[in-house]
Amino acid sequence: MKLEYCCPGFQALVENMGEAGISAVLKETEELTYFCLQSRTCAAVDVERISMMIPQNAGSIRIVEQTGLRYCPFCGANLQEWLAGNAKTTRYLVDKSRNLILN
Numbered sequence: 001m002k003l004e005y006c007c008p009g010f011q012a013l014v015e016n017m018g019e020a021g022i023s024a025v026l027k028e029t030e031e032l033t034y035f036c037l038q039s040r041t042c043a044a045v046d047v048e049r050i051s052m053m054i055p056q057n058a059g060s061i062r063i064v065e066q067t068g069l070r071y072c073p074f075c076g077a078n079l080q081e082w083l084a085g086n087a088k089t090t091r092y093l094v095d096k097s098r099n100l101i102l103n
């Protein structure tokens with residue numbers, strides 16, 4: 001599916017969804033659908049295996065962290081307006097993000 005983004009930087013974030021490093025995922029709640037900036041220590045497919053390698057006394061280690069995004073961190077585009085104008089893409093990205101989102 002060819003998707004239109006606000007800029008190449010944000011496209012790269014979305015395309016890295018589920019992989020190690022920084023990415024953008026789309027979270028849907030009953031009230032709101034919004035992008036989250038997500039950081040992963042390892043790819044989503046490796047989380048269970050990597051988690052088992054962390055010693056019990058290692059303290060607090062976060063393999064995945066995320067925070068909501070209102071604006072594109074690269075070009076400043078209002079992401080809620082972008083979502084409102086791209087309903088088909090929004091649905092596609094919500095489905096693709098579903099198993100990657102932290103609640």
Ligand SMILES: [Zn+2]
Pocket residue numbers: 006007008009010072073074075076077
């Ligand atoms: Zn942008």
